[in-house]
Amino acid sequence: MASELEPEVPAFDQSLPECSAEKTAGKWLQATDLTREVYQHLAHYVPKIYCRGPNPVPQKEDTLAQHVLLGPMEWYLCGEDPAFGFSKLEQANKPSHLCGRVFKVGEPTYSCRDCAVDPTCVLCMECFLGSIHRDHRYRMTTSGGGGFCDCGDTEAWKEGPYCEKHELNTSEIEEEDPLVHLPEDVIGRTYNIFAIMFHYAVEILTWEKESELPADLEMVEKSDTYYCMLFNDEVHTYEQVIYTLQKAVNCTQKEAIGFATTVDRDGRRSVRYGDFQYCEQAKSVIVRNTSRQTKPLKVQVMHSSIVAHQNFGLKLLSWLGSIIGYSDGLRRILCQVGLQEGPDGENSSLVDRLMLNDSKLWKGARSVYHQLFMSSLLMDLKYKKLFAIRFAKNYERLQSDYVTDDHDREFSVADLSVQIFTVPSLARMLITEENLLTIIIKTFMDHLRHRDAQGRFQFERYTALQAFKFRRVQSLILDLKYMLISKPTEWSDDLRQKFLEGFDAFLELLKCMQGMDPITRQVGQHIEMEPEWEAAFTLQMKLTHVISMMQDWCASDEKVLIEAYKKCLAVLMRCHGGFTDDEQPITLSICGHSVDTIRYCVSQEKVSIHLPVSRLLAGLHVLLSKSEVAYKFPELLPLSELSPPVLIEHPLRCLVLCAQVHAGMWRRNGFSLVNQIYYYHNVKCRREMFDKDIIMLQTGVSMMDPNHFLMIMLSRFELDQIFSSPDCGKRLSSELTHKDVVQQNNTLIEEMLYLIIMLVGERYSPGVGQVSATDEIKREIIHQLSIKPMAHSELVKSLPEDENKETGMETVIEAVAHFKKPGLTGRGMYELKPECAKEFNLYFYHFSRAEQSKAEEAQRKLKRQNKEDTALPPPVSPPFCPLFASLVNILQSEVMLYIMRTILQWAVEHNGHAWSESMLQRVLHLIGMALQEEKQHLENVMEEHVVTFTFTQKISKPGEAPNNSPSILAMLETLQNAPYLEVHKDMIRWILKTFNAIKKMRESSSTSPVAETEGTVMEESSRDKDKAERKRKAEIARLRREKIMAQMSEMQRHFIDENKELFQQTLGLDASNAAVLDHSPMVSDTTLTALGPAQTQVPKQRQFVTCILCQEEQEVKVESKAMVLAAFVQRSTVLSKNRSKVIQDPETYDPLFMRPDLSCGTHTGSCGHIMHAHCWQRYFDSVQAKEQRRQQRLRLHTSYDVENGEFLCPLCECLSNTVIPLLPPPRGACSRLSFSDQPNLTQWIRTISQQIKTLQILRKEESISNSASSKNSENMDELQLPEGFRPDFHPKNPYSDSIKEMLTTFGTATYKVGLKVHPNEEDPRVPIMCWGSCAYTIQSIERILSDEDKPLFGPLPCRLDDCLRSLTRFAAAHWTVALLSVVQEHFCKLFAALVPDVYHGDLPCILDIDMFHLLVGLVLAFPTLHCQDFSGISLGTGDLHIFHLVTMAHIIQILLTSCTEEDGMDQETPAGEEELAVLALYKTLHQCTGRALKETPSGWHLWRSVRAGVLPFLKCSALFFHYLNGVPSPPEMQVSGTSHFEYLCNYLSLPNNLIRLFQENSEITKLLIESWCQNLEVKRYLEGGRDAVSYPRESNKLIDLPEDYSSLINQASNFSCPKSGGDKSRAPTLCLVCGTLLCSQSYCCQTELDGEDVGACTAHTYSCGSGVGIFLRVRECQVLFLAGKTKGCFYSPPYLDDYGETDQGLRRGNPLHLCKERFKKIQKLWHQHSVTEEIGHAQEANQTLVGIDWQHL
């Protein structure tokens, strides 16, 4: 920013340049006290170079510093000219094999998911491209700055640690001392100078006095200048700082922005320079102004010499950094100097001093020395270790400093932990030697001091400051994660001991969390204040991976596992040692079983969701099972100390809490509880919360009598009363029972059954069941995909990630799912393989309720489609591990059977009982599970074993006395026929079938077959089958009926929406609902002619249209009320061939002749919706009024700008800014009778020229007569009026007033938008703009059709067809509302460009005219002349001659500019007629141009280039005359394929051999060609003095994008802000139209546009796209559409990952590749001028887009 300010050149001392580096170095070499000598030098020179004025002049300072200060040091170090010395050192150097490149902000970094030891291991782009990992699964991110490339670090990569470049150096011996490559004397001198300079830098940077220097740097003559230094903080915003500075130092906003930007970037900036008083005053104003916020901005008044030395200190550190780059030996010396202990002992090394002062330094100083550390200490393996130890020793202090500091972590030295702790060997060393694990955890606990009476963390009532601290302290957890991220492969006793010590500390931490944030159910009243719950969950979430990693560490060593298990159990027992006093013991009994427990009600007492100690123990217990330690060393385990009831108690309470919340019992506790329950189950937390609670219950239950467990569970669910009373069946039939309570209890029973299902069924954790980790992931994915097909990112989100951000999904996904590629929109999807459906478990424990019901529906639907029965029986489960094997007995326990029987009984006697179908469904599922279990046991049984699982026997027996209820089996058979259980029929049938199958298995294994029963069963089942079949059919019919009904009502509901969509379909020319153009075969003639005297006569058609606002129908007639189309007019550069050209002064700009570069056109589009003009007017007025009210009230933006005449189409909400009137064919309205004898071209030109001459004379007369009215009659007499020409005649306007008004409205709008001027309906340029818009719009449509190889008259969408028709007819009718004389004059001028006359000079030469624009202008202006011509020449004749004339001019234009290169393809065949003709013409041209034209090429080439060049013009003309005259198009041109040139010529009344035009009119041709060629510009062009557009013009395309997205990122990371001297741009943004990179969304690159500050993108849109822009935000991988200053939206980028998904924001980091189809789609939007419309729709759909300050991007 300095350059923006006044350049005040500080007066540098004249003696400076004379100071010789060599001499100074020589003096130093002789010195006895080198330190003193050097310090004196610095004391003398530094203040003479640095800080000589208010603003730094970095270049000058740097040059002088190099010369006077650094030069001598380099001389001294080398002992010779450093230019030689350093290159010698460099050559002798054996460079390290480490890359160590320090990343810039925004630079791409790569990590290999297959080989990186952890995700923090990254490569720079260069190394990545040269590594083996480019073919692996890699992840790409952009660096936030800091950090370096790990290439060459063997500890960072499992494979391929070196790239090609760094591999070269690995042959050297690793441990070689780099000093051996240095000469002795250099070593000595380097040591001296490094020691002095490093010491100096550290001393001055950590110097805290404000006006006094260290004694040995004080000067004799000290100036009296000070700086008022402003420091950065993270509290105040940019705006606050800018505002304050403007007030305090009285600067402009621009200067203030400059100051603020530097402060933000460097951490400090002087804002005032002068004497002490002057600076002090500024300081006090700043402090006063900002003290109202939490704390004032930090300001210091510092003596200029201190600032000077500090600036040099920084320079010196960077210098050291670059010097050590020459040689690894120099680097080692610097490390040695830095880590050498000073005179003050401990912590006195220079490195220590810097680290310990880190939080006191400003941002700029910090990053300079951090970089030096990275390039020195961290690059030298020996010193990296020593530095790691220093870092660990200071760890506690550094972290405390960081926690109290307010800078982001990336600016703290604490952030270097990631560079040290993630190195496995260093981490291990720090654990064993420095006990760092324990230190980190203890430091963390020290910072969280808020505890309750029981010593647990307490986050309630904690202040904002504590919250801030809490946030910062979380980074310690990250450090802990780094330490643990690579698991040890080998354990030493030391490591065991220190790890277990750390584990102890960790348990202490968890103990503080066990039971934190307890809650009590609120009854009666709703809670007053939502309690704080997030902090506790944040802590839990952050620790989740650490907890998992702790378990992984334990799992890797049996001894550690055993010890950890013991420790964990001991801590748990300390937390809940037995039961406390207030929990009274009670005895429960059911079915003859009884158990002792305590009286405890979740609904009445305190309960906590945080139980990390229990859960850790559960995790370790599973590991005992998985690693088989439990079976190998049972004697070493404290298994006897385990008390199952204590183990299960708290997890059970937690699960009961969830059940009760679900049953609605905790409603009064508010949302905080709902949120906690949500996170408890959420994928981010569940692994170490919900999952472990289930495992803990499984652990406890596997060691208990299942009956006892079930009884305790009933009691905790507070359901024991219901099930224990003998006639519980009648429990709720009494009227007294409240309905809510019934509902509540039903839900609780359902939840309890669900819990039992989970305890027995969830066996997919390795160690619980006999499964592998991949089985577990497979099962998760199967269940996710059972809900619906999912995109890769969706699946990833639904799966738990490990500490390496991996879900393990890629390894198994192929086995369970098919991938379906994405189309033009949407994402690629994974679909479940059909064979996996049988593994679906309806009661999968990770389903949320909503997911469960969706999955159920989806799976039933699938079964119905496959014509299977819809039962969803439990899948076959894998067997339990031995430690958990006894769990299956729950299913056949007596209490369980009792519960099942009871519920079935309720269902049988369904009236009078409170029960629910869900309850029954769960019981059926449990029965199904038991049957599956028994079947499995039977199938896998060994010869002599007896299957003890005898569920089938038990359910065949009737209940015991006194009930004597029927057997479960009997009840199921009853229920099978219950009409009220239709849905569950299939499941019951499945159960009975399975039951029979098991029975058969048992019988076949035993010796006594029971034939009789089997027979009855068979019979029964066949009877059932019939019935079932009928039922099934009825069911299918019913479902079908329902579906149709649903569809119908859906259709009605969405009718309007659907229609909207229909209309909203973008300008897609392939729209399926397109109306075919004029297909009505009313004209039988095969040769259709669009214009001229031979024009095909079209019978008049009456056109009726309906107003979308009032729904009334009306005919389109000249005399009736106007009907209008909503339209959007915009400026456009889409066709521009010269993007740098902008209209400089719109007030004087003359648009009459469009240049061939089409640099700025006016495009008109429409959604095609028709309204009455007056209906639209009323609608628009109301929108305007509403908007004004709204703006007053809310000051909100809308997606449209009412003040600019914008509105949304009332039907489709398409952005519009005017309306086009609908008109009948205008030529019909003013054509008169024509005579058969029509003039030829020559005659016609003569006639017209005469008429023009007459008009010019009359015009002159008029102007003379106006000034002097005396003698007008005389001249009039001289004038001979051409025959039949009546210049005094003024035709009557045929249109109704309402149409006239609309003609003016649209004309004015086109003029206003096209020229960006204030509306003025009388401006002579209005008609020109109307014709221009018509021509430009037709040209743009023609381009789109050609680019897509579509036929010219193929099916167009209605809206486009309507738009073109109305636009053309409007433009043709507009002259009727303009001044006749004005339009006549336009015509004369346009005509004169081709047929020169004496009245119009200075017209553009034919090379500088777009011929189609000229044609449209001439044809549409011609009626003004023709209406006064009564000689009998028809209008059609005029059209035809104009068209022929312009076509001829265009052919000459093409011949002049065609660069026909002979490509050696000589045509053997004799030349055809066309070729001979064109050769002759070329010869003529050659003569006329004075032989400046190139020698004659072959006729074949010439004809070919003429044909190709003229084709776009002919196509545009065909469209134009088609819409103007309404002649249907020839059917041959409605289909694509063959060349249409001949048809085109016929339709346009042209000879197929276009050159014949010249031959037929040879009289005049020669004259015209001569006049055209005589133009000086043509000469200049032919002599190579200028350029000209050649034909055919190529279509514009968006820029080419690279296939691999990372090359774009790399390109952008090298891009620096063009305004702030080499700074990296924060939001580099690429213009997709022209390829310019911009520094977006930043103060530095704001410019002023029409008096407002706008960002670089907005500014660019005005020069590049006439206000419309298409950009790619490179860092975000996001397409940005901008239109005007207030409109914008984001659009999905054309880059996809391998899973067919975009990555907006680059969050996932998968490699991205260009999707050509999607990029084409964006290009199509641009070509179709639909960008603004797209923005409008996006903003209407998403109101938050409206609020974004697009203009600042």
Ligand SMILES: [Zn+2]
């Ligand atoms: Zn690298």
Ligand SMILES: [Zn+2]
């Ligand atoms: Zn490398």
Ligand SMILES: [Zn+2]
């Ligand atoms: Zn790899």
Ligand SMILES: [Zn+2]
């Ligand atoms: Zn109407």
Ligand SMILES: [Zn+2]
């Ligand atoms: Zn519309």
Ligand SMILES: [Zn+2]
């Ligand atoms: Zn551009």
Ligand SMILES: [Zn+2]
């Ligand atoms: Zn910038």
